[in-house]
Amino acid sequence: MIDLRSDTVTTPTDGMRHAMMDAEVGDDVFCEDPTVNELEDKVSELFGIEAGLFVPSGTMGNQISIKILTEPGDEILIEKKGHIFNYEGGAASFISSVQLQTLAGHRGKLTAEMLHDRIRGKFMWEPNTRVIAVENSTNKGGGACYTKSELEELRAFADDHGLKIHLDGARLWNAIAATNIDPAFFGKVADTISVCFSKGLGAPVGSMVLSSGENIRRARRFRKMLGGGMRQVGMLAAAANYAIDHHWSKLEDDHRRAKELAELINACSKLQIDTESVETNIVIFVLMEEKAESALKKLEERGVRMVPFGPQTIRATFHYQVTDEDLEHVIRVMKGLFN
Ligand SMILES: Cc1ncc(COP(=O)(O)O)c(C=O)c1O
Structure with missing residues (x-):
């Protein structure tokens, strides 16, 4: 997970x-x-x-x-x-x-x-x-x-x-x-x-x-x-x-990964994000069609956990135990679900 x-x-x-x-x-x-x-x-x-x-x-x-x-x-x-x-x-x-x-x-x-x-x-x-x-x-x-x-x-x-x-x-x-x-x-x-x-x-x-x-x-x-x-x-x-x-020195990698995820989200037709808003390790994005609860369930079934931040808003937060390989998996899952 x-x-x-x-x-x-x-x-x-x-x-x-x-x-x-x-x-x-x-x-x-x-x-x-x-x-x-x-x-x-x-x-x-x-x-x-x-x-x-x-x-x-x-x-x-x-x-x-x-x-x-x-x-x-x-x-x-x-x-x-x-x-x-x-x-x-x-x-x-x-x-x-x-x-x-x-x-x-x-x-x-x-x-x-x-x-x-x-x-x-x-x-x-x-x-x-x-x-x-x-x-x-x-x-x-x-x-x-x-x-x-x-x-x-x-x-x-x-x-x-x-x-x-x-x-x-x-x-x-x-x-x-x-x-x-x-x-x-x-x-x-x-x-x-x-x-x-x-x-x-x-x-x-x-x-x-x-x-x-x-x-x-x-x-x-x-x-x-x-x-x-x-x-x-x-x-x-x-x-x-x-x-x-x-x-402490690893936080820059978290920020880079957050930015990469934000760019993918920006390219997904069913999601909305202001990529400029991603300055550190937190990524907040909006679902255009779906409720956060059902989207989170689908993500979890595919091995990715995030949290709801509003009825149609989700937050993902990076930390040093999420690797580049993990990010690749998250990106594949998000593309499959929301592109
Ligand atoms: C901005 C901010 N301040 C304070 C806290 C409180 O920290 P703790 O959970 O250790 O009480 C948190 C927790 O996430 C936080 O995000």
Whole structure:
């Protein structure tokens, strides 16, 4: 079965398992796990930001970031396709007692221009707008990446209006591979970043919150409160470290394969896609005649799995365990079904 449902379906390789087995460990709640400490130093340095905190999931990374940037009753500006708005179970209201103001951008991205008359808090009956939440690359937005200048404009806007920026960087690794932006740039434009090791990088578990030393001290407390304080977790940090060293460089191949699939889809009469929209590892396309459910069933019967993204929309996501031979098979199947 060729599994294009998500880049979270990868399984640890032998090399990664060996790195996990060999990891030096200690009690990370006491900050005594050397492998975790090394990873936190390495990733925070990479992103040009003071400190990092290893957390179990991207959701926890986003939610701890929101918690440290807001007070109850505050408001967050977010594009309406944002993961924090759609796929985290309403956690921002549950954990931080904040509300989300959603805006309709393009492919999951916000622009500084869109935010101009959206800031509230002038009157005491309004919520206090406190944070701009951006996602890079976008998930529901189809893998779109922010340009440097788009982010610089958002930073300038945030500074002018006393706002903070949270960057959901679950796939920031992909965005960097696609745009060649220096990772340290992101530490300059965002107050908090959450990066994931368990998406395209292929680690089984793990994310990291990045921010100032003071914010990370507070984040450590919230992580404990949420039950995310783990003990000899160096084994997982070793997998994350291995993923950065050995799998990050493979993302460009995922992006090339996604583009190849998009071109095939573009040539199929029963499918529609904007090939220019495929910037990273995510391919979102529309069925002209058929419902997603029945098309997915036919694909699965032929050894290909994807996910529905609307009544007639499908998403395919590439990861390093999908090979060029797998792509050839997918292309043959898609031609047979939708040409
Ligand atoms: C953009 C984005 N942010 C956050 C997450 C949450 O990550 P996790 O599943 O590790 O909680 C995901 C998960 O796919 C995601 O796509």
